[in-house]
Amino acid sequence: xxxxxxxxxxxxxxxxxxxxxxxxxxxxxxxxxxxxxxxxxxxxxxxxxxxxxxxxxxxxxxxxxxxxxxxxxxxxxxxxxxxxxxxxxxxxxxxxxxxxxxxxxxxxxxxxxxxxxxxxxxxxxxxxxxxxxxxxxxxxxxxxxxxxxxxxxxxxxxxxxxxxxxxxxxxxxxxxxxxxxxxxxxxxxxxxxxxxxxxxxxxxxxxxxxxxxxxxxxxxxxxxxxxxxxxxxxxxxxxxxxxxxxxxxxxxxxxxxxxxxxxxxxxxxxxxxxxxxxxxxxxxxxxxxxxxxxxxxxxxxxxxxxxxxxxxxxxxxxxxxxxxxxxxxxxxxxxxxxxxxxxxxxxxxxxxxxxxxxxxxxxxxxxxxxxxxxxxxxxxxxxxxxxxxxxxxxxxxxxxxxxxxxxxxxxxxxxxxxxxxxxxxxxxxxxxxxxx
Numbered sequence: 001x002x003x004x005x006x007x008x009x010x011x012x013x014x015x016x017x018x019x020x021x022x023x024x025x026x027x028x029x030x031x032x033x034x035x036x037x038x039x040x041x042x043x044x045x046x047x048x049x050x051x052x053x054x055x056x057x058x059x060x061x062x063x064x065x066x067x068x069x070x071x072x073x074x075x076x077x078x079x080x081x082x083x084x085x086x087x088x089x090x091x092x093x094x095x096x097x098x099x100x101x102x103x104x105x106x107x108x109x110x111x112x113x114x115x116x117x118x119x120x121x122x123x124x125x126x127x128x129x130x131x132x133x134x135x136x137x138x139x140x141x142x143x144x145x146x147x148x149x150x151x152x153x154x155x156x157x158x159x160x161x162x163x164x165x166x167x168x169x170x171x172x173x174x175x176x177x178x179x180x181x182x183x184x185x186x187x188x189x190x191x192x193x194x195x196x197x198x199x200x201x202x203x204x205x206x207x208x209x210x211x212x213x214x215x216x217x218x219x220x221x222x223x224x225x226x227x228x229x230x231x232x233x234x235x236x237x238x239x240x241x242x243x244x245x246x247x248x249x250x251x252x253x254x255x256x257x258x259x260x261x262x263x264x265x266x267x268x269x270x271x272x273x274x275x276x277x278x279x280x281x282x283x284x285x286x287x288x289x290x291x292x293x294x295x296x297x298x299x300x301x302x303x304x305x306x307x308x309x310x311x312x313x314x315x316x317x318x319x320x321x322x323x324x325x326x327x328x329x330x331x332x333x334x335x336x337x338x339x340x341x342x343x344x345x346x347x348x349x350x351x352x353x354x355x356x357x358x359x360x361x362x363x364x365x366x367x368x369x370x371x372x373x374x375x376x377x378x379x380x381x382x383x384x385x386x387x388x389x390x391x392x393x394x395x396x397x398x399x400x401x402x403x404x405x406x407x408x409x410x411x412x413x414x415x416x417x418x419x420x421x422x423x424x425x426x427x428x429x430x431x432x433x434x435x436x
Contacts, residue, residue, distance in 0.1 A: 009037055023058050040411040051236065052402070056089060056394050057228045061308040066315065068228060069093070077318045082223040083107060083193055086165060086390035089228055090397060103162075110166035111187035111196065113137075113174075114144055121178045130175035130382045131260040137171045138164070139253035149247040151400050160248045161393055168389055169193070172382045173200035179378075194219040197386075202374070214329045215373050218322055219383075222366055225315040226384055228391025230308075234258040234265065238392045239399050243408040248396055255392045256385050265384040271303040271367035272377050275336040275343075283335070285342045293352050303364025304347060305357070312359050319365040323372075332372045340368050 004015040005028050014037055017029045027050045034040050043049045058067045066073040069088050076085050087095045087103050095103060117137060124133055141163065142149060148156045174184045177200075185200050195216040203209035229235070237258035241251045259265035278288050292301035306313050327337065344360050347353045370380050399405060 007037070009039065012037075019053075021053075021058075023060070034411075040413075042413055046236075051231060051408075052239065052399065053404075054231070054395070054398060055092065056398060057230045057391070059230050059308060061306075061310050064309055064312045064314045066229075073225065073314055074318060077221050077224055080224065082220045082227070082387075083165075085224045085227055086393075089390045089394040090161060106162040107166045107193070108189050110162045111170050111189070113167055113170055117144075117171075118174070118184055121174060121184075124178065126179055126181065128175070128179070129260075130172065130179070130379055131256060131265075131385070133175040133178070134168070134172055134382055134385060135253045135256040135260075137175075138168065138256060139250055141167070142247050142249040145249075149249075151242070151245050151247060157248065157397065157400075161397075164248065164252060164389060164393065168386055169197040170200060172379070172386060173197060175382070176201055176376065176379055179376075192216065192220075194223070198373075212330065214326055218326050218369055218373065221318070221322055222369060222383065223387035225319060225362060226366075226387030228388070228394065232264065233261075234388065235392060235395050238396050240408040242396045242399055243406065245400075248393065251396050252389065252392055255388070259385055259388065260381055265381040265388075267302065267363040268367035268370065268384070269377050269380040271340075271364050272336060272371060272380070274302040275339050278339055278343075279335055283339060285339060285346060289343070289346055289350065301343075301347075301358070303367065304353065304360055306361045309361070311357055313361045315362040316360060316365060319362055319369070320360070323365045323368050326369050326372050330372060334371065337368055337371060340364070 003018040005018060007014045007016060014033075016033065018026055019029050020026050030041055041049070056069065058070070059065060068076060068085065069092055071088070071094075076088075080088075083104050084095065084100060087100065117140065120137055120140060121133070124136075145160070145163070148159060150156045170187055177184050182204060185203055185205075188196050188199060191199060191211075195211045198211045198215055198219065199209055231239075234255045238251045238255040241254045242248075262270050278285060281287075288299065288301070291297045291299040326332075344364070347358065347360060353359070366383075367380060370383060371377075375383065
């Protein structure tokens with residue numbers, strides 16, 4: 001007999017079914033709660049609310065586990081590449097060679113953007129944040145492909161997937177080139193995904209540009225580690241926008257904006273800004289470690305701990321090794337990176353941080369790597385968006401195919417004024433501001 005939970009309200013007993021996922025997590029199905037009892041649940045931040053059933057990503061914060069389609073993140077980071085991982089997330093399986101060749105070909109050969117798109121960049125100020133530019137330009141793609149925006153046509157969705165995967169690196173690189181006044185390079189179809197992006201970011205027409213293999217490898221792994229992370233804020237945004245049957249371009253544009261916030265995709269940027277603050281104050285790391293432990297001090301140590309992972313972030317172990325490899329091979333000597341390594345060394349030995357399980361997280365190490373690769377700080381969230389793109393696409397696609405698809409419409413608990421009458425202007429004495 002299916003397990004249920006009993007709710008007693010106003011003398012009546014209601015039985016709510018319990019649903020269970022394949023990895024053992026359980027949830028109370030409250031889909032009929034309001035219709036049967038008149039009640040809704042109150043859950044600020046949705047921290048105890050499951051909005052969907054998904055086959056894409058599983059994470060266990062207590063055990064430090066992250067799987068994409070059942071495959072541990074450690075295996076993907078070691079054995080796969082970003083394009084293959086993207087296929088896995090979007091289509092639910094590892095591709096056979098013919099499928100991989102087909103997907104990779106179309107991602108490579110859709111990387112150019114329409115020449116008219118370049119003119120959009122002239123309308124942005126030079127100091128525009130790249131996330132704002134990227135979101136705007138991605139949303140504008142819907143105007144270039146107006147006859148291919150169906151959310152129920154498999155072929156049109158496939159073409160949109162290819163375009164988004166291919167064009168976001170180009171759009172991102174152009175946002176950087178715009179900010180420094182350099183010409184926009186064309187993509188190079190002979191190069192791999194991350195090598196092509198790095199070339200568009202840093203090459204100029206004046207001289208040949210060589211992409212360091214370790215840089216391309218590091219970026220590829222970083223994109224894999226960021227590719228999906230269950231129902232986070234930006235992913236939930238993509239699903240919610242998609243619930244209106246909105247096209248994929250607009251849904252991804254909304255996801256980029258949601259990712260922009262410092263509590264989400266801007267966290268690795270906050271790490272570098274924190275390191276800069278410590279450096280500008282004389283570089284006394286211990287002083288700031290003490291400030292972080294002082295409950296009366298407002299200073300926060302960015303890049304340590306995680307809202308979901310209560311033990312350790314499995315991505316951090318991978319990325320720490322990668323950071324060490326990048327710094328060693330590139331021979332980078334930079335004050336902020338040296339401060340970061342000093343901060344890491346102290347935190348991994350300090351009993352306060354060990355007891356509270358405040359280990360360096362993925363944002364801490366990714367910020368270090370991006371800095372070592374000379375990627376500007378304001379581009380850090382864009383790198384996150386490039387990595388998260390296949391996850392957003394997979395989540396949007398899964399939701400459109402869900403037999404339980406419905407328009408997202410959260411409820412609320414109203415705590416405002418009760419009914420009151422309109423007051424004419426001349427009688428609003430209690431609302432008239434005092435005058436000198």
